[in-house]
Amino acid sequence: MNTTKTKALGSQPKNTLGIYCHIPFCKKKCAYCDFTSLSAQSEERIGEYFDALEKEIRRHKEINGVLPAVDTIYLGGGTPSSIAPGYIEKTLSLIKEVFVIEDTAEITIEINPGTLTEEKASRYKKAGINRISMGLQAWQDFLLQILGRIHSQSDFIKSMEILKNVGFSNISVDVMVGLPGQKRSDVMATLIALMSFAPTHLSCYSLILEPGTPMANWVAAGQLNLPDEDEEREMHWAVDAFLKEQGYDHYEISSYCKPGYQSRHNIKYWELVPYLGFGLGAHGYFNSRRYGNTNALSQYIDVIKAGESPATLEAEMTPREMMSEWMFLGLRKLCGIRDSDFFARFGQSYWNRYGEVIKPLIADGLLNWDGSFLKLTPKGQDFGNQVFMAFL
Ligand code: SF4
Structure with a gap:
């Protein structure tokens, strides 16, 4: 039985908790990315980060004592699959030591093609991970190059084969629309190709140009042209019609799934269910408070070493805000x-x-x-x- 099947939306168990852990390392920064992600970090720095992450998790437990059982864990990034799998195993066993984890917990890891090996995938599986979220973005290599992704179409195919060989069946794939030079036919070709891998979940995002990113600068300089708003919307509705025909449920503005395969973790965000966020730039919502950690790696490590909270934003939510x-x-x-x-x-x-x-x-x-x-x-x-x- 697949343990990650979900109940209907709107029926999140009230007394459960989600955990998000941010793993901010990537092989190379993509041209459009303004997420909290860092490339070219030394092994020593990565080790220091995980030491700090461990302290942050233990500190939270010391302060808050007994917490509700955890039913979703999400290891996001960055690219968690870009680092040695031992860090992932250590983080998950720490979470299992510190919190009560439900037997049927959904445990997701984000991976990117070009960083996954058979060894990593089988170690993730042994560590209890039962859901994969993979960033394909586009099927066409020319679009992947414009985005500055490190992977190619063949890397994606290889990663999918590894995941299936190792026995992962609950796989979500991210795709993007509204990319420079992208045509509606490219989007459809991406989806048609994806269907042969039968992902249980798809997230479809529109490109957002974030100020200061190389891609925003190229577009501003006229070196790249984006599809206009109407074309972008046409792509969105073509995706919508195609995926519905293929039996996917459009359950959230950017998310589609086969019946029963909603992201239980993400539903917590949309239903204001408590979750703890750990790591660089991570956010959490707990005890009616929202908090957000610093985005600066040195500050994160130093503050935690000093036994303090890495949160730079912390506020009790008023009933009106809630x-x-x-x-x-x-x-x-x-x-x-x-x-x-x-x-x-x-x-x-x-x-x-x-x-x-x-x-x-x-x-x-x-x-x-x-x-x-x-x-x-x-x-x-x-x-x-x-x-x-x-x-x-
Ligand atoms: S892989 Fe994702 S997090 Fe990493 S640089 Fe690219 S877009 Fe950013």
Whole structure:
């Protein structure tokens, strides 16, 4: 039995906890990336990072004592598969030592093609990892080169073969639309090629140009051209139609899955379920507080060595902030949000709190109310940010 199958959205067990661990190392920085990721770090520096990570995890436990059982663990990056597998094993066994982990916990690792070997994959499996999230982005090598990815199409195929040989069956793949030089036919070719690997989950992201990245500079200098907004939206809707035809459920604005294979960990983010974030730049939500760690590696290591918290942002959320987040994060789910769930959590109807926000969004065709769920319409998906901002 696949232990990572999920219950319906909106039914997260209330008294469980997710853990996110950030592993910020990559072989090389991609041209569009502004994530907390570092390339060319020495083995010694990586070792120091994991020592600090261990201390941060133990420190949290000392401060907070008994915590709810953990039912999702997510090792994200960066590229966790770019470092020696011993670090991954050590981190997972530490988490298992410090926390109570449910037998059916979903344990995900992010990997990138070009960094996975059979040995790493089998050690991940032995360590209890049961879900893989792999960054393909595009099938065409010319697009991978524009993105500055280290991998090629054949690296992806090799990684998929390794994963299947080792026995991983719950595999999510990331793809991107709206890339410079990308045509709708390239996107479709990517999806058609992917179907032969039968991924259980796909995340489809639109390229966002982040200021200061090489790609943003190339576009600003006219060296690269992006598809226009209409073309980008056409790509999105072509993906949507194709994946639905192939039996995928569009369950979150960027996420598709085969029935029962939603990302249980990511659902926690959209349903305001507590999770702890450990590592460089990691964020957490726990005891009605949001916190975010420093993005600076030296500061992270030094502060933890000194026995202090690496959080540079920490705030108790007000009920008003919680309601607002519950609305705009929850509306990312395509099934929408239920007034009775809002009432159970906040003791009032969302019509009472947000009626004057919701009604114009419905009138503009961005939201739909079916009598129990409020959800994004197709137009609302195209203008998601406008909808989400309205609840801030
Ligand atoms: S692999 Fe991902 S995290 Fe690493 S540099 Fe590329 S986009 Fe950034």
